[in-house]
Amino acid sequence: MTYQLTHLDSLEAESVHVIREVLAEFERPALLFSGGKDSAVLLHLATKACWPHGVPFPVLHVDTGHNFPEVLAFRDRRVEQLGLRLLVASVQEAIDRGEVVEDPTPGASRNRLQTHSLLKAIEEHRFDAVFGGARRDEEKSRAKERIFSFRDEFGQWDPRGQRPELWNLYNGRRRPGEHFRIFPLSNWTELDIWQYVERERLELPPIYFAHRREVFRRGGMLLAVGPHARPREGALDEEPFFATVRYRTVGDASCTAAVESTAATPAEVIAETAVTRVSERGATRVDDRFSEAAMEDRKREGYF
Amino acid sequence: MELLRFATAGSVDDGKSTLIGRLLYDSKQVYEDQLESIERTSRERGDERVDLALLTDGLRAEREQGITIDVAHRYFATPRRKFIVADTPGHVQHTRNMVTGCSTADLALVLVDARNGITEQTRRHAFIASLLRIPHLAICVNKMDLVDYSKARFEEIRSELEEFAVRLEIPDLTFIPISALHGDNVVDRSPEMPWFQGSPLLHHLEEVHIASDRNLIDLRFPVQRVVRPRSGGLAGFRGYAGQMASGVLEVGDEVLVLPSGFTTRVESIETADGPLERAFPPMSIVVRLADELDISRGDMICRPRNQPACTQDVSAMLCWMSEAPLRVGAKLSLKHTTRWVRALVREIDYRLDVNTLHRDREADELRLNDIGRVELRTTAPIFYDEYPRNRATGSMILVDEATNATVAAGMLRRPAS
Incomplete structure (x- = not known):
């Protein structure tokens, strides 16, 4: 016996510990579940942490209305399999009610608008802890995020005023109206996620694996031709064509790009991820490239 | 890897x-x-x-x-x-x-x-x-x-x-x-x-x-959550969820539960992926015991012949992390393993000059970024080891009860006396 754990076992043990701390110290948790790979892993870890009972808290999908049908189908399948309560916070409804105004630019993303619907749902359901699948390796401002991340009564994140996080002693003390975002996957990387998906034989939406689809190029990225993104009329450089692609991330369909790939299984994705030369967000998120501080600004306002 | x-x-x-x-x-x-x-x-x-x-x-x-x-x-x-x-x-x-x-x-x-x-x-x-x-x-x-x-x-x-x-x-x-x-x-x-x-x-x-x-000698398992029986398929299931802090736990081991002091045996070690023969840090597991005891979050499972200190009077090296200085008489919340108690600062023994390692025994407060040794009295006992021997059961944080901010990192020591 060497009494040693592999890195995946260590990461899993840490995440389970974090989720159980929340079960013990919070009254009304919820888990953000979009059907994407990180939230699928997060939900899987929640089932392990809650075992032998089922996941007792609801899952929340902040729905931009710009969805990939395969992802919605997967979301509903998982919710049904696990007997969960699904809450949907709809950005479309917020737009229809005039609570937020959509950017009229063709192809504009609704990512920023999600913040409103998310905060509203938190307030309405009086959630005091909201699990998210964000990882610190994703993006610069995420690298400074705590695992237990405090949000004031406006849902805001104050990067300079964060509570120090020592050992595995999490401080979830809060006043009414305040809440925490909980990030059990903080220390996981994209590669860890894929290795874990393979090891645990987790199902993911099929668009994470190579498939043929009609795409067009915009700003060096491949966007799927569909109801939420189409080539600008008369734009010669946005000529649609068929390609074999997969998605590295799955978000708002209007701004999430595919990458050319023939990886059809988790093992092949792992092999590709190990040698890829472009970061996950850099390859696939049109909205994060707008400015150096795009994510930092969104996070301060209360984004995921 | x-x-x-x-x-x-x-x-x-x-x-x-x-x-x-x-x-x-x-x-x-x-x-x-x-x-x-x-x-x-x-x-x-x-x-x-x-x-x-x-x-x-x-x-x-x-x-x-x-x-x-x-x-x-x-x-x-x-x-x-x-x-x-x-x-x-x-x-x-x-x-x-x-x-x-x-x-x-x-x-x-x-x-x-x-x-x-x-x-x-x-x-x-x-x-x-x-x-x-x-x-x-x-x-x-x-x-x-x-x-x-x-x-x-x-x-x-x-x-x-x-x-x-x-x-x-x-x-x-x-x-x-x-x-x-x-x-x-x-x-x-x-x-x-x-x-x-x-x-x-x-x-x-x-x-x-x-x-x-890692410390694989001293068995310490802080109870994080009690898994209670519920109606349905798992009617009889009672277990204790937590993360191994130190030592090795095996099925059949005789264990002692603090603070009650009762002893029992490990019936099984369970996870969502099936039962285990033994567990070690940093595994997250669910432990089932042979006897039905009154156990709650914050209790500690250890061995009858190898127990942590169990006291309300603790001594600690603190790193003070708040703009408002720490003074004698302060009352704070203290989190140690999975246990929250309240603590009263009874004494500041000294403030350490970290450049010269000189101990200033005249110090009457600890300011932001100061390191010093203090004596605390807690509202309930905590079950701890000295930090140098066990980082998991020797560490604690202090939380300001008004602002909820984490204001100190603490490394526990046996009281000087």
Whole structure:
């Protein structure tokens, strides 16, 4: 016996510990579940942490209305399999009610608008802890995020005023109206996620694996031709064509790009991820490239 | 693959960001889009070469002011190990950040500028690493290119720090001469310093032996949650969920539960993936016991003949992290393992000058970034070991009851008397 754990076992043990701390110290948790790979892993870890009972808290999908049908189908399948309560916070409804105004630019993303619907749902359901699948390796401002991340009564994140996080002693003390975002996957990387998906034989939406689809190029990225993104009329450089692609991330369909790939299984994705030369967000998120501080600004306002 | 967590410390000008950028870059963890982004920024600023330090600069406020304000986490992997880096800013006022970054680290990496040699800050960093009982300390003497790769200069710095370190408890102290800017002895052996017989930094990080650093002797299992029987298929299931803090737990072991003092046997060790024969840190498990006892969150499972201290009078080294000073008489919330109690500060024994290690016994308060020893009285007993023996059951945090802010990191000691 060497009494040693592999890195995946260590990461899993840490995440389970974090989720159980929340079960013990919070009254009304919820888990953000979009059907994407990180939230699928997060939900899987929640089932392990809650075992032998089922996941007792609801899952929340902040729905931009710009969805990939395969992802919605997967979301509903998982919710049904696990007997969960699904809450949907709809950005479309917020737009229809005039609570937020959509950017009229063709192809504009609704990512920023999600913040409103998310905060509203938190307030309405009086959630005091909201699990998210964000990882610190994703993006610069995420690298400074705590695992237990405090949000004031406006849902805001104050990067300079964060509570120090020592050992595995999490401080979830809060006043009414305040809440925490909980990030059990903080220390996981994209590669860890894929290795874990393979090891645990987790199902993911099929668009994470190579498939043929009609795409067009915009700003060096491949966007799927569909109801939420189409080539600008008369734009010669946005000529649609068929390609074999997969998605590295799955978000708002209007701004999430595919990458050319023939990886059809988790093992092949792992092999590709190990040698890829472009970061996950850099390859696939049109909205994060707008400015150096795009994510930092969104996070301060209360984004995921 | 094994996981190594390390913390880095050094002041703004020691080249710490450049070193981490270099580690990420040379181990091929930097993506092209990230590189393009920093190339663009470097060009805009009129830098001569690509500034690798930009890879680790996070928030806009920091980039604007050219400083680092908080602990940032970085990730990279080699075929041998996966690394989690807690990158802590090194300004004098940020002791709290280094303590935070060091709390979970297996190794601390401290940078020294070869031109300046050992400074107050180097001593402070070495002291904090030893206070937090990080078993491995790697001192990287950086900017060797600016001292003509001089062996004599390196040896001079080494002996000066070694002299200071004998007063600390550092089981493994390693010195590596490097140039983060040029990559000497970071990933590859430096052709400029053939006199250096040790390993380059990355090789050291891959090889340093950490498996023996854990406490596998003292069984400590803090109960995190009680899994209660419910109606339905699992009607009879009662178990105790938690993470192994130290020691090894096996099915059939005789165990003692604190605070009740009752003994029983381990019936089974369960996980969502099936039962286990034995568990060890840092596994998260569910333990079932042979007898039905009254056990709640915050209780501790140990062995009848190997128990932690169980007392309401505790002594601790504190790192104070709040703008408002700590004074005798303060009442705070205390979290230790999975247990919250309230604590009264009965005495401040001394404040430590971390540069001279002098104990100021006249001190009547601890200010932001001060380190000192205090005596506490708690509302209920806590079950702890001395921090040097057990980092998991010897650590605690203090929380201000008015603001809910975490105001101190504490390392528990047996009371002086």
